[in-house]
Amino acid sequence: MYIPTFDDVKTAHERIRPHIHKTPVLTSSYLNELTGAELFFKCENFQKAGAFKVRGASNAVFGLSDEDATNGVCTHSSGNHALSLSYAAGRRGIPCNVVMPRTAPQAKKDAVKGYGGIITECEPSTSSREAVFADVQAATGGNFVHPYNDPRVIAGQGTCSRELMEQTDGLDMVVAPIGGGGMVSGTCLTLSNIAPETQIIAAEPEQADDAYRSFKAGHIIADDAPVTIADGLKVPLKELTWHFVSNHVTDILTASEEEIIAAMKLTWQRMKIVMEASCAVPLATIIKNKDRFAGKRVGVIITGGNVDLDTLPWIKG
Amino acid sequence: MYIPTFDDVKTAHERIRPHIHKTPVLTSSYLNELTGAELFFKCENFQKAGAFKVRGASNAVFGLSDEDATNGVCTHSSGNHALSLSYAAGRRGIPCNVVMPRTAPQAKKDAVKGYGGIITECEPSTSSREAVFADVQAATGGNFVHPYNDPRVIAGQGTCSRELMEQTDGLDMVVAPIGGGGMVSGTCLTLSNIAPETQIIAAEPEQADDAYRSFKAGHIIADDAPVTIADGLKVPLKELTWHFVSNHVTDILTASEEEIIAAMKLTWQRMKIVMEASCAVPLATIIKNKDRFAGKRVGVIITGGNVDLDTLPWIKG
Numbered sequence: 001m002y003i004p005t006f007d008d009v010k011t012a013h014e015r016i017r018p019h020i021h022k023t024p025v026l027t028s029s030y031l032n033e034l035t036g037a038e039l040f041f042k043c044e045n046f047q048k049a050g051a052f053k054v055r056g057a058s059n060a061v062f063g064l065s066d067e068d069a070t071n072g073v074c075t076h077s078s079g080n081h082a083l084s085l086s087y088a089a090g091r092r093g094i095p096c097n098v099v100m101p102r103t104a105p106q107a108k109k110d111a112v113k114g115y116g117g118i119i120t121e122c123e124p125s126t127s128s129r130e131a132v133f134a135d136v137q138a139a140t141g142g143n144f145v146h147p148y149n150d151p152r153v154i155a156g157q158g159t160c161s162r163e164l165m166e167q168t169d170g171l172d173m174v175v176a177p178i179g180g181g182g183m184v185s186g187t188c189l190t191l192s193n194i195a196p197e198t199q200i201i202a203a204e205p206e207q208a209d210d211a212y213r214s215f216k217a218g219h220i221i222a223d224d225a226p227v228t229i230a231d232g233l234k235v236p237l238k239e240l241t242w243h244f245v246s247n248h249v250t251d252i253l254t255a256s257e258e259e260i261i262a263a264m265k266l267t268w269q270r271m272k273i274v275m276e277a278s279c280a281v282p283l284a285t286i287i288k289n290k291d292r293f294a295g296k297r298v299g300v301i302i303t304g305g306n307v308d309l310d311t312l313p314w315i316k317g
Numbered sequence: 318m319y320i321p322t323f324d325d326v327k328t329a330h331e332r333i334r335p336h337i338h339k340t341p342v343l344t345s346s347y348l349n350e351l352t353g354a355e356l357f358f359k360c361e362n363f364q365k366a367g368a369f370k371v372r373g374a375s376n377a378v379f380g381l382s383d384e385d386a387t388n389g390v391c392t393h394s395s396g397n398h399a400l401s402l403s404y405a406a407g408r409r410g411i412p413c414n415v416v417m418p419r420t421a422p423q424a425k426k427d428a429v430k431g432y433g434g435i436i437t438e439c440e441p442s443t444s445s446r447e448a449v450f451a452d453v454q455a456a457t458g459g460n461f462v463h464p465y466n467d468p469r470v471i472a473g474q475g476t477c478s479r480e481l482m483e484q485t486d487g488l489d490m491v492v493a494p495i496g497g498g499g500m501v502s503g504t505c506l507t508l509s510n511i512a513p514e515t516q517i518i519a520a521e522p523e524q525a526d527d528a529y530r531s532f533k534a535g536h537i538i539a540d541d542a543p544v545t546i547a548d549g550l551k552v553p554l555k556e557l558t559w560h561f562v563s564n565h566v567t568d569i570l571t572a573s574e575e576e577i578i579a580a581m582k583l584t585w586q587r588m589k590i591v592m593e594a595s596c597a598v599p600l601a602t603i604i605k606n607k608d609r610f611a612g613k614r615v616g617v618i619i620t621g622g623n624v625d626l627d628t629l630p631w632i633k634g
Binding site: 024026045268269271274275309310312314315 | 627
């Protein structure tokens with residue numbers, strides 16, 4: 001298992017720069033007052049393809065030799081990695097096959113197709129997704145870009161907190177949502193090198209708290225098919241992300257579905273940005289644990305904005 | 318009738334700077350491709366109090382002498398001017414009385430109260446609003462800050478396109494929504510001074526097209542109670558805004574309710590920003606009249622983001 005280094009992050013940053021946005025950092029005096037903390041929101045919902053995942057996906061796609069790129073790339077993903085990889089592959093002009101759960105938001109499926117990705121659907125469980133994917137990969141021979149358990153992807157995600165640290169004037173903590181741990185691992189990789197005193201807090205839905213339980217137990221615990229509104233955070237840790245999480249994360253905090261939806265609606269209302277339920281988990285945990293964050297300068301990673309606008313969780317259909 | 322000058326815009330800008338954001342200008346490669354134009358969105362939905370109206374309101378409030386400020390300020394407004402004036406009065410520490418139609422979005426009423434404004438409700442017609450307001454003003458003695466037919470307000474709104482021109486590298490056209498004409502008048506005032514070659518296009522809902530009909534007729538035509546999803550654009554032109562519209566606007570284009578809602582949803586979906594139906598009218602007219610905008614550098618003013626998230630026009634309740 002190759003463990004990426006901060007040099008890989010710097011190489012990734014140079015490689016992907018033409019394909020990504022340096023996303024803005026927004027602040028909200030209302031949310032600062034509400035939490036007592038000074039919050040800096042890194043808005044990856046404004047990122048190309050609508051999510052931070054385009055960083056890792058672009059690093060993998062544009063790092064391939066021409067020979068390795070011949071059969072294109074393939075992956076499985078709940079959505080944002082699928083469309084990010086489709087976007088990057090489209091820009092390089094190589095095919096992209098993705099396995100997505102049939103329950104993934106329609107907006108994400110449409111976006112994958114819009115970028116030229118080819119979708120094969122699976123059941124919404126880790127076991128089904130891996131089985132269907134094995135078939136797709138065998139049939140296409142594409143280079144497998146795992147959504148998070150891949151050093152190229154983690155190095156790419158590490159560019160996000162590198163920008164965040166440049167854009168702010170030092171932070172006491174960074175809070176990021178955790179699913180498979182790709183964003184958190186990239187954050188660990190970067191901050192342990194350039195800001196080792198900055199704490200890294202992972203935020204997870206109570207209903208998909210396998211990373212939390214892994215962290216407390218000291219080994220990976222994986223759930224097969226957790227159910228949460230935070231559809232980007234259902235997947236389990238894998239060995240590479242576990243390496244970073246177990247070595248560098250300060251703590252993992254959880255929030256209920258209700259708290260996540262309230263934080264999501266509050267962000268839309270006060271910050272006027274469209275972001276996914278998954279990105280609301282950090283703010284939900286900050287509001288829930290105010291004492292822990294009060295008086296601190298806290299970076300919050302808004303991971304994506306690919307929402308199905310026809311089914312918002314606070315509106316009964 | 319005092320007609321504000323560009324010097325008034327510059328004075329306003331200095332005066333209000335501590336109380337407003339210099340809002341960002343966003344672009345979207347998707348929308349550029351869709352329209353064939355190069356679009357620059359001035360995002361006043363990220364403005365303090367969630368709308369450009371805070372510019373004019375702050376200019377009026379902070380321009381008052383201590384003596385004139387004694388009884389506070391008062392106004393009538395469908396929403397954003399009400400909450401902007403409440404915000405500015407709150408910062409100065411003077412009372413603010415506002416008359417709002419009982420049908421105004423709940424989110425806007427809540428925001429007015431949150432800023433300390435005192436609401437008196439009226440029926441959703443210009444006649445009712447003016448009658449109720451006369452009573453409120455007589456009772457409070459507050460300084461009347463009209464939502465748009467006021468030189469202080471127009472000079473304040475003129476600071477928006479001044480920033481937009483600084484933030485872009487020249488524009489062929491600026492498109493702004495038109496209701497009473499405050500934003501359009503401020504845009505006319507500024508651009509006729511600093512960029513006289515830049516065309517000014519006003520965009521209006523078909524179902525509240527009194528400015529369009531006025532423009533074609535050559536005199537003000539006022540409807541009493543038009544019905545449109547673009548709740549900020551129901552009010553008629555008045556003499557001061559008519560002065561600017563009739564002298565400097567190149568054309569007024571209209572869009573149907575369906576086209577406005579589609580443009581609103583598209584903006585949320587692709588730009589990941591929360592903005593009001595009123596702000597979608599410019600994009601709706603651009604999509605509808607592509608030939609007119611293709612190949613041009615076009616500024617689009619996103620006027621506000623104070624949406625009632627519980628009742629979105631594309632979701633049936």
